[in-house]
Amino acid sequence: MREVYLDNYAATPLPPEVKEAMLPYLGDRYGNPSSLHSRGDSAREAVEEARDKVAALIGANAEEVIFTSNGTEANNLAVKGITAGSRRKGRHIVVSAVEHFSVLHAARSLEKQGYELTLVPVDEYGLIDLDELAAAIDEDTVLVSVMAANGEVGTIQPVKEAAGIAAGREVPFHTDAIAAAGTVPLDVGELGVSALSLSSDLIYGPQGVGALWLKRGLRVIPLLDGGVQEGGRRGGTENVAGIVGMGRAAELAAQNMAARSARLAELRDALIAGLPEKVAHLYLTGHPSQRLPWNASFAVEFIEGEGMLLFLDQRGVAVSSGSACTSRALKGSHVLTACGIPAERAQGSILFSFGLQNTMEDVDYVLEVFPPIVDRLRQMSPLYAKYLKERG
Amino acid sequence: MAQYSDEVMDHFTNPRNVGEIEDADGVGEVGNPVCGDMMTFYVKVGEDERLEDVKFKTFGCGAAIAVSSMVSEMAKGKTVDEAMRISRDDVAKELGGLPKQKMHCSNLGADALHLAIEDYRSKKGN
Ligand code: FES
Numbered sequence: 001m002r003e004v005y006l007d008n009y010a011a012t013p014l015p016p017e018v019k020e021a022m023l024p025y026l027g028d029r030y031g032n033p034s035s036l037h038s039r040g041d042s043a044r045e046a047v048e049e050a051r052d053k054v055a056a057l058i059g060a061n062a063e064e065v066i067f068t069s070n071g072t073e074a075n076n077l078a079v080k081g082i083t084a085g086s087r088r089k090g091r092h093i094v095v096s097a098v099e100h101f102s103v104l105h106a107a108r109s110l111e112k113q114g115y116e117l118t119l120v121p122v123d124e125y126g127l128i129d130l131d132e133l134a135a136a137i138d139e140d141t142v143l144v145s146v147m148a149a150n151g152e153v154g155t156i157q158p159v160k161e162a163a164g165i166a167a168g169r170e171v172p173f174h175t176d177a178i179a180a181a182g183t184v185p186l187d188v189g190e191l192g193v194s195a196l197s198l199s200s201d202l203i204y205g206p207q208g209v210g211a212l213w214l215k216r217g218l219r220v221i222p223l224l225d226g227g228v229q230e231g232g233r234r235g236g237t238e239n240v241a242g243i244v245g246m247g248r249a250a251e252l253a254a255q256n257m258a259a260r261s262a263r264l265a266e267l268r269d270a271l272i273a274g275l276p277e278k279v280a281h282l283y284l285t286g287h288p289s290q291r292l293p294w295n296a297s298f299a300v301e302f303i304e305g306e307g308m309l310l311f312l313d314q315r316g317v318a319v320s321s322g323s324a325c326t327s328r329a330l331k332g333s334h335v336l337t338a339c340g341i342p343a344e345r346a347q348g349s350i351l352f353s354f355g356l357q358n359t360m361e362d363v364d365y366v367l368e369v370f371p372p373i374v375d376r377l378r379q380m381s382p383l384y385a386k387y388l389k390e391r392g
Numbered sequence: 393m394a395q396y397s398d399e400v401m402d403h404f405t406n407p408r409n410v411g412e413i414e415d416a417d418g419v420g421e422v423g424n425p426v427c428g429d430m431m432t433f434y435v436k437v438g439e440d441e442r443l444e445d446v447k448f449k450t451f452g453c454g455a456a457i458a459v460s461s462m463v464s465e466m467a468k469g470k471t472v473d474e475a476m477r478i479s480r481d482d483v484a485k486e487l488g489g490l491p492k493q494k495m496h497c498s499n500l501g502a503d504a505l506h507l508a509i510e511d512y513r514s515k516k517g518n
Binding site for chain 2: 302303304306307310311314323324325326328330331332343344347379380381382383385
């Protein structure tokens, strides 16, 4: 059976160049970057070289990049570490309503500790309301966090404008660029942000590595106390092989970004144009044009996401869904809710996330196998029956 | 999908008794309070109070569809009294078990069937 992997937002295949770069550090080039002997030196050099490459991807200084164990840790360090660092200045934080859980739940956890939290709403396309953002910031605000792009619905946020608003009020601005990195050009100076999170696996690096860029002078209290690794801001022996992999991945991403994005956008656009022709009552979620090149997300009316996912899996197609039934918490996606999508329709959420390995044949295959699956599930759906009856 | 038993996957992939009964003797509809899904059961009652036909429509996850299918099979041919005694546990057992977070779906099927039978009884009573 044909295998069509369209869940690249969850995990991406590791390019051979990246794997090759990592292998020596999983083999005979073992060593701890903190050691003073030659093995330590060579491990340290490898980590620093990777740091240069990651910094180059976002136009940053290498000394300002901290490696973490994943994107979630980078976001937690930003949200909790920066607020803790400015505890005496204030106790209010502002984040967008569509942030990833690693920002949103970190903010919620601060709220439980007595911080005040303001969520900035988004419009139907998932774009944040800049006026509301400006209105939310007050004397007590110590952090604003707005993601560069949302991976679930693909919407690219006006980060530069949002950061400008925060800068005007002298409030640190963090952006979670995990979904955007690798396909959207990011330059920390040009964006005017003060902190930016990255995850290795979304730029075709290995899982289990992330990075947080912190503008010089911005105080952060570590989450992990330990040795003086990462300038004392993140204790713990470095994941050398993983970091080397992320460095190589960042280098490839920087070199090939325009070509990669164009190719992915072509696949995305073919699916976004083709599906509505074959499936009625299908809605694109997220922004129609300000959109990540790899993201094609829809809400399919009258049916539920897990059914689609299971039937697609039987045809060799891997996707994900934001429906309540597919989430372990059995709650609908907060992103779709924030976009004002009614709960019933959000139950039919489906995300096709493209990756470098996908081809136009994959799109054609989905266009062939998906419509009958929708029909089949609609035949079982009482909501569809109701709709047909009402329509007459 | 490793989370489901073969029995669940079989009923999900080839659900039995999907549809509506135009001249049903009873209809039962339940909504899933946990995740907002829906299930409708239709029953046709024949001689000796036996369920001659049972059909359903379901808007919900794979487990919800499999549960509906299994309940419809279990109920068909039983008397209404017997069918009222089909419990959620029976259904889950027949399906070879359900993942923990999907146990609430197994409630839906039996609930909708029982509502359809109650609907039949109340209509008959009038
Ligand atoms: S119907 Fe929602 S989890 Fe089963």
